[in-house]
Amino acid sequence: MKVSVDKHFQCLECLKLFxxxxxLTKHMRVxxxxxxxxxxxxxxxxxxxxxxxxxxxxxTGEKPYVCPVCLKAFSRKSTLKHxxxxxxxDKPHQCTECPKxxxxxxxxxxxxxxxTGEKPYQCPECLKKFQQRAHLKEHKxxxTGEKPHQCSQCLKQFxxxxxxxxxxxxxxxxxxxxxxxxxxxFASKSHLTDHMRTHTGERPYRCSICLKDFTRRxxxxxxxxxxTGEKPFQCPDCLKEFSKxxxxxxxxxxxxxxxxxxxxxxxxxxxxxxxxxxxxxxxxGTKRYHCSECQEDFPKKAYLTEHMNVHxxxxxxxxxxx
Numbered sequence: 506m507k508v509s510v511d512k513h514f515q516c517l518e519c520l521k522l523f524x525x526x527x528x529l530t531k532h533m534r535v536x537x538x539x540x541x542x543x544x545x546x547x548x549x550x551x552x553x554x555x556x557x558x559x560x561x562x563x564x565t566g567e568k569p570y571v572c573p574v575c576l577k578a579f580s581r582k583s584t585l586k587h588x589x590x591x592x593x594x595d596k597p598h599q600c601t602e603c604p605k606x607x608x609x610x611x612x613x614x615x616x617x618x619x620x621t622g623e624k625p626y627q628c629p630e631c632l633k634k635f636q637q638r639a640h641l642k643e644h645k646x647x648x649t650g651e652k653p654h655q656c657s658q659c660l661k662q663f664x665x666x667x668x669x670x671x672x673x674x675x676x677x678x679x680x681x682x683x684x685x686x687x688x689x690x691f692a693s694k695s696h697l698t699d700h701m702r703t704h705t706g707e708r709p710y711r712c713s714i715c716l717k718d719f720t721r722r723x724x725x726x727x728x729x730x731x732x733t734g735e736k737p738f739q740c741p742d743c744l745k746e747f748s749k750x751x752x753x754x755x756x757x758x759x760x761x762x763x764x765x766x767x768x769x770x771x772x773x774x775x776x777x778x779x780x781x782x783x784x785x786x787x788x789x790g791t792k793r794y795h796c797s798e799c800q801e802d803f804p805k806k807a808y809l810t811e812h813m814n815v816h817x818x819x820x821x822x823x824x825x826x827x
Contacts, residue, residue: 540550
């Protein structure tokens with residue numbers, strides 16, 4: 506594998522030249538699976554001692570490279586070098602298709618896939634393809650159920666960092682995205698986008714089976730469960746299955762004595778919000794359910810249904826007497 510060329514050592518795999526045998530030996534590991542430097546903490550192997558040294562900092566937490574501008578610390582010198590471009594606005598890598606520039610070469614490579622349509626990263630579970638490795642990594646959490654991002658206030662866990670950021674705004678009360686039509690504010694841009702469709706009437710998500718249209722992708726996903734019969738949410742106590750998480754949440758209250766909804770007038774307690782809403786109508790006198798036969802009004806749908814049976818029986822009696 507190693508031959509001398511003009512007092513240089515040449516790799517016969519890629520023809521690269523080296524000044525000494527040690528450099529060539531080190532380089533040859535690129536073409537082999539040899540990893541002689543092993544971490545004693547997690548037993549991960551590395552081809553070069555420098556890589557092992559940098560890796561060990563992930564166990565020790567050491568960050569010896571500090572940005573002189575913002576004092577942010579890094580475990581690797583190369584990471585600090587890349588970071589400093591944030592302050593200098595140095596973007597030496599330009600896209601040949603559009604005027605966009607990038608600070609890092611790998612960011613340009615990922616961007617170029619927008620123009621080429623290349624998706625080199627494929628999910629082994631569902632075969633869905635992605636343009637970026639990071640996107641595939643996040644997508645896999647759908648299959649594994651992994652939720653590595655935890656809220657420091659309520660300990661709720663999330664699969665994606667962006668979901669945690671949006672959730673944290675609920676604690677802070679921050680709603681930076683405002684609707685230009687009705688001035689309603691939202692914690693995330695995606696929620697504003699969904700809301701805007703209530704003004705435009707746009708429904709971009711269509712069911713391929715019954716052709717019903719929806720304003721949100723999530724609404725379409727829930728709708729599809731009607732056709733598939735899928736009920737992914739299971740009660741851990743009685744194993745009853747539900748198509749939607751709110752249905753399971755409501756059902757779980759039947760296994761406990763918790764009644765979180767209390768009437769402010771008579772102090773009666775209810776397990777479900779819908780039940781207290783119906784109950785409050787008995788105090789307010791609101792009768793929103795209207796009989797089309799005799800014009801009588803009722804505060805609850807169940808009362809109207811029971812009342813309609815009276816008309817049905819009456820019509821049956823008339824039919825029998827004729």
